Amino acid sequence: MNDPESTVAAQDGEIGLVEYHDFVCERPFEFECERVIPSYQIRYETYGRLNASKTNAILICHALSGDHHCAGVHSLSDRKSGWWNNMIGPGKPIDTTRFFVICSNCLGGCQGSTGPASINPVDGKPYNLDFPFVTIRDMVRAQKVLMDHLGVNQLRAVVGGSMGGMQVLQWALEYPDFVRAIIPMATTSRQGSQTIAFNEVGRQAIMRDPEWKGGDYEQGEGPRVGLAIARMMAHITYLSDKGMERKFGRRLRGEASGGLSFDAAFEVESYLRHQGQSFINRFDANTYLYFTRALDYFDLSATHGSLEEAFSGMKARALIIGFTSDWLFPPEQNRMIVHAMLRAGKAASYAEVKMDFGHDSFLVDSPMLYQLVRAFLKEAAS
Amino acid sequence: MKAGEGSSGKSDHRPAEKRTVDMQIISDWVEPGGKVLDLGCGRGIFLQYLTRKKNVFGVGVDVDANKITACLARGLNAYHGDLFGLMSRFSDRFFDRVICSRTLQELQHPADTVLEALRVGRFVTVGFVNNGYWKNRVSLFFRGRRVRNEVYPGKWHESRTIHPVSVTEFEEFCRDNNVRVVNRVFLAGDWRTRRRFLPTLFCGYAVFDLTLDADLQPGGGETAKPG
Numbered sequence: 001m002n003d004p005e006s007t008v009a010a011q012d013g014e015i016g017l018v019e020y021h022d023f024v025c026e027r028p029f030e031f032e033c034e035r036v037i038p039s040y041q042i043r044y045e046t047y048g049r050l051n052a053s054k055t056n057a058i059l060i061c062h063a064l065s066g067d068h069h070c071a072g073v074h075s076l077s078d079r080k081s082g083w084w085n086n087m088i089g090p091g092k093p094i095d096t097t098r099f100f101v102i103c104s105n106c107l108g109g110c111q112g113s114t115g116p117a118s119i120n121p122v123d124g125k126p127y128n129l130d131f132p133f134v135t136i137r138d139m140v141r142a143q144k145v146l147m148d149h150l151g152v153n154q155l156r157a158v159v160g161g162s163m164g165g166m167q168v169l170q171w172a173l174e175y176p177d178f179v180r181a182i183i184p185m186a187t188t189s190r191q192g193s194q195t196i197a198f199n200e201v202g203r204q205a206i207m208r209d210p211e212w213k214g215g216d217y218e219q220g221e222g223p224r225v226g227l228a229i230a231r232m233m234a235h236i237t238y239l240s241d242k243g244m245e246r247k248f249g250r251r252l253r254g255e256a257s258g259g260l261s262f263d264a265a266f267e268v269e270s271y272l273r274h275q276g277q278s279f280i281n282r283f284d285a286n287t288y289l290y291f292t293r294a295l296d297y298f299d300l301s302a303t304h305g306s307l308e309e310a311f312s313g314m315k316a317r318a319l320i321i322g323f324t325s326d327w328l329f330p331p332e333q334n335r336m337i338v339h340a341m342l343r344a345g346k347a348a349s350y351a352e353v354k355m356d357f358g359h360d361s362f363l364v365d366s367p368m369l370y371q372l373v374r375a376f377l378k379e380a381a382s
Numbered sequence: 383m384k385a386g387e388g389s390s391g392k393s394d395h396r397p398a399e400k401r402t403v404d405m406q407i408i409s410d411w412v413e414p415g416g417k418v419l420d421l422g423c424g425r426g427i428f429l430q431y432l433t434r435k436k437n438v439f440g441v442g443v444d445v446d447a448n449k450i451t452a453c454l455a456r457g458l459n460a461y462h463g464d465l466f467g468l469m470s471r472f473s474d475r476f477f478d479r480v481i482c483s484r485t486l487q488e489l490q491h492p493a494d495t496v497l498e499a500l501r502v503g504r505f506v507t508v509g510f511v512n513n514g515y516w517k518n519r520v521s522l523f524f525r526g527r528r529v530r531n532e533v534y535p536g537k538w539h540e541s542r543t544i545h546p547v548s549v550t551e552f553e554e555f556c557r558d559n560n561v562r563v564v565n566r567v568f569l570a571g572d573w574r575t576r577r578r579f580l581p582t583l584f585c586g587y588a589v590f591d592l593t594l595d596a597d598l599q600p601g602g603g604e605t606a607k608p609g
């Protein structure tokens with residue numbers, strides 16, 4: 001998820017150099033589990049300008065392994081730009097010449113926002129597993145505090161895929177008068193059994209690594225093997241059979257053609273190992289546990305009695321986008337959101353994009369996806 | 383370019399004018415403020431017209447992603463996918479009206495579609511090209527081949543019409559399925575002038591308003607039940 005590798009630079013203008021900001025809130029935050037932290041920090045980036053009436057803001061919500069850096073580069077020597085650079089920028093579908101685009105690292109994260117690796121001001125030690133359980137709703141409520149801090153009066157749109165899509169849905173329910181339009185994609189209103197199962201395998205890989213130490217590992221150390229395996233396994237669920245066949249097939253690595261061994265002989269193996277290795281250098285294992293748990297507990301129908309009931313107070317216009325080859329959050333789970341919204345008499349549309357890249361399709365260059373987002377945002381602007 | 387594509391370019395032009403007539407007829411039947419489902423909504427021109435004129439809660443369905451995009455740009459609710467897949471998700475009579483205009487003869491399962499539409503909609507408006515139109519008959523009778531026009535462009539295998547239907551056949555379908563016809567309008571070969579005389583022969587385009595409920599009257603009212 002949020003692997004910008006397949007991102008193709010769009011022809012339109014690039015956003016160029018960007019930098020992050022830290023918002024430190026000295027007021028306490030009460031989690032859904034009723035536990036409280038005395039203060040917290042949210043790291044975020046913004047692109048474009050907030051208009052005079054403060055109504056042109058679009059909030060981007062990131063997925064499990066994503067972060068606040070969704071467009072542009074931090075330095076001209078950066079090899080990769082932000083994870084949704086193909087979607088966001090001057091003249092791109094989320095046009096930074098028209099919209100003020102905000103993306104923040106989720107509460108509980110490890111890329112600058114307060115999370116399990118942060119220092120608990122009460123005892124001066126990292127929270128680790130003492131960090132309160134974070135939910136999708138907690139992430140959204142923290143984002144709202146940031147919106148108020150930035151002086152945003154309303155959100156023209158909230159956009160995101162996967163775990164980001166869950167936040168998008170939550171935004172429309174939590175702050176109906178604040179959100180004018182939503183675009184959740186490759187997502188679900190209710191984490192299913194299969195997805196919980198995959199998350200559990202990932203968590204077990206981490207927690208059974210002796211270096212995890214009950215969550216009390218030192219910074220820079222920790223369950224590197226477990227986290228890498230969790231990432232390798234999860235990464236498969238973001239792809240598709242067809243996409244992997246086309247990208248790797250049964251191709252062997254050059255140096256591995258000698259004889260049989262358990263080294264990474266196939267290209268797909270070395271690709272996954274690389275994914276695992278690069279992930280442990282940028283992601284905290286405890287955040288992985290907390291975020292996958294947040295996904296698992298997301299169930300709008302259970303929380304509200306039924307999905308129609310959940311959407312009954314929604315005021316935003318919705319465009320839900322599913323991807324044909326996504327088997328993690330399949331099109332049907334995306335359609336179900338639209339069915340319930342329409343049954344509740346809400347303005348909702350559904351589009352299905354035919355792509356072979358599995359769950360990660362939403363991050364990949366796709367003229368159809370761009371066209372849909374452009375058309376929907378064009379109307380939202382009028 | 384296939385033979386059919388040339389004439390479809392031409393037909394894009396002409397129905398714009400023709401469409402206004404059936405749009406007006408159907409919109410007169412639409413209850414203001416109701417819920418309307420448009421099967422095969424295309425670019426959403428008609429749905430937008432209804433939304434503005436009758437203030438309906440409209441939902442359009444189409445299988446073509448480009449048409450969905452056009453609907454989104456108009457601010458409409460558009461559903462990309464299968465007609466049955468969507469209709470099956472709604473309870474009986476959820477919609478005040480389901481519209482199946484111009485697409486009936488192009489549907490894979492026209493009868494099932496109309497019957498399912500009658501389940502989810504209190505009224506169902508069906509518009510179709512009358513295959514019994516005299517020019518069609520003449521062409522087949524004298525030339526031994528199907529008529530060629532904007533509805534039946536190109537060769538026999540190139541037409542989008544896979545289930546040609548005549549006025550007589552459609553009325554028989556309604557009788558067989560206990561479907562009550564509450565309104566019907568027959569347009570001549572120009573799809574503009576109304577025709578009352580021998581519609582099965584002289585009607586080019588037919589619009590039917592249907593319901594399964596014995597008591598329902600078009601316009602949303604119900605007849606008073608005796609005693």
